Each structure stands twice: as structure tokens, then as C-alpha cells.
Amino acid sequence: MDKLFSQIRQYLPISADAEQALATGMERIVLPKNDLLLREGRTCRHLYFMEEGAARGYYTLEGREITHWFAFENDFLTSFHSFITQEPAVENIQLLEGSVLHRISKEKLTGLFNEFHEIERLVRIAYEKYYIRLEERYVNSHFRSATDRYESLLKESPHIIERVSLGQISSYLGISQETLSRIRAKG
Amino acid sequence: MDKLFSQIRQYLPISADAEQALATGMERIVLPKNDLLLREGRTCRHLYFMEEGAARGYYTLEGREITHWFAFENDFLTSFHSFITQEPAVENIQLLEGSVLHRISKEKLTGLFNEFHEIERLVRIAYEKYYIRLEERYVNSHFRSATDRYESLLKESPHIIERVSLGQISSYLGISQETLSRIRAKG
DNA sequence: GATCCATTTTGACCTTTGTCAAAATTGTGC
């Protein structure tokens, strides 16, 4: 739980009461590699915090798996679309390693918003951070060459490259596995 | 102001008090075509609501202007990165038509968050919507061909194509103007 | 160490998209 709260404090320090309420509302889960936190077509009812481990979000397009995000230690993760709208997800969430997570249900979280203004503020701030992060990824991915994108990833998120298979990285970067392999051979 | 409040009600109905406070905190501005709401290097201090008109966000890469978003009637707009972090912007915001906008400063908005929990909730919900929207754009742009992307735009946002020049649309889609022209010639 | 399976690399070729330059079209002010 320590990791979760020290991460939260980086967003917004909250009162002991609010921390206590959050701690009570969250559930710790330990799951093995390859487990699915969410399966396409089902509604995502939880927001997760990754204490230890790794996960990816992916969906299937023309028979191929496309990984569109990774999550590691200290990341919050969920299928945002499904969690927010409570509609069925188009994506799967899979653990890439045995992981330790904390999770809270949508209902509990919404209840805490009513009890603690500061928890809703915390989440508002978290959304701001995640929005900016996504915008950066968008701009980077959309307007740069495959080689540039790989080099940015290498520089800014070397942990991804160390812990994830090439096929998953290539779909994350939006290029074919063969092209990624060739880019690496040159570098 | 009507458009603003009917848009807000779609996100979250708020009390008359809160509406009143918002109305007081916001300023109506009318500006001509081509005006810059924000210039690269300056810090974005306002959140805008577009009542009438159109705008784009763009930045310069290797001597070319890259448009990465458009905003039209009923959209909220700002340089999110700069507005959130209060650091200098990397982008410009330009009006594509003479426009009527409402704006609120970061400080006023933050003050209203303290006064009215429900206004912070409204903004939290708005972030959720905008996050989902961006995620959809990300997935669409990243994993589909130029032709597909143009056709989606044509289907989902025909107003963009009617009101914006080809060069701006092509950079928005992440393709060259010539390629876009050829795609259109075929369709 | 031999075997099996998954992952990564390499080769040959094809398709899509980009680039540069020029022509055609459209829009605007006078």
C-alpha cells in the first residue's frame, strides 16, 4: 500500500481520513503472468494500481493483436473508455508478469467522491496528468518516423524495451515487427 | 451564454448558484479570423469555450505547421499542457473564423473548485470525456491507413472538411497534402 | 545435450506515401 500512497502524494496530498477511506475501499490482488484483468466485450468495473509487475492493453484488428498501452509499477490502469462509460470494452488487459495490484470499484470510488471532495480533486488531477501524457504520445506517434519513435521509446521508456517482447513493442509503435527488427539492427 | 450552459448540462447539471458563479467568472470575447489566442512560448492562462466559430492548435516541426486539433461550436479548448502545468506552450492557437468565445482564467477556475465541489466534478467529468475522445483519435490515427483515416473523418466530422483548408486537414491526418488530394480524387 | 516451441532476424519483393516542381483552379479586391 505504501507505493500507492506515495504515488498519490505526488499528485495531491490528502488528509489521513481520506487516505484511510481509500485504503479501506481498495482491495489487494496478486495474479500470475498472462491473466486477463479484462476481456473484450465485458464491462470494466475497476480502476487498478500496479504495485509490482506489468500489463498491457490490446485489441484485435484484422486478426492481429494491437497493443496500445503498457503499465508498470506505480501506474494506474483500467480500460478508460469502458470504466468511464460502463459500456463493454473493446480491449483486453493482460498481465505481462506476475503482478501485485490494488483495485477499487467504480461504485466505491464514486461514493468516495461524495464523501471526500479532496478525493475527487485527486482524481481530477490524475486525469490532467494522464491527459497530457496521452497527448504527448499522440503527437509523437503521429508525426514522426518509425525510427524516431523507436529512439524516443528507447530514451524515455527503456524499461518497456527490457521487459516486453518485440512483437508487442512493434504494435505499440505502430510498425511491423520486421521493420522494428531492422531498425534495431542498424542502431 | 446559453450554448455554454446547455453544453455544461450535458456533462453534469449544476445548481443555480454554481451556474451564477461560473457566469460571473467568465468573460465573453469576440475576435476576428486569424487572431492567435495563444502564441508558442507564452503560458496559456485561460480555458475557452467556443460559442461560434472555429480554431486550431498547431506547432511548427521542421519548418512546417502541424495542426493537431480543431475546435468548433460547443467545444472547450485551451493548450491543455500549458494550461495544466502553467509552463510555456509549444503550440499556437489560431482562430480559423471570426469567433465568439467565453473564457475563464486558471485562477478563477481553481477558486471555483474550492467554492463549489460540483464545479470540480463537472470538470472531472469533462476530462473523462476529453480523455476518451483523445484515446479514440489516438487509436484511429495510429493503426489505420491514410485512406481509412480520411474516410473516418469524412464520416464522423464532415464539418471539419467543409470549413478547413486541405493543408490543415492533411497535417491533422498526418499525411501530405498531395496524398490527401489524391485520396479525394479517387473517392 | 537433444528436442520443442516461441521469438527474432534476414531476404526479396511490393505497396503506400512523401517530395519536388509545375499546372490548374479558386477566391478576393479593385
Added chain:
DNA sequence: GCACAATTTTGACAAAGGTCAAAATGGATC
């Protein structure tokens, strides 16, 4: 309606990246 500028289209060619198939490598397990 004319002149000028801006925008869009077309052509010829180049470059980036994709595809399919086969070979190489790297772990696991027995």
C-alpha cells in the same frame, strides 16, 4: 471582369515501411 494570391491538383520519381517465407536464435524441459 481582371489581376493577383492562395489553394488544390497532377506528374514523375524516391523513400519508407509492409508482407510473406525461410532461417537463425534463444529459452525451456526432459
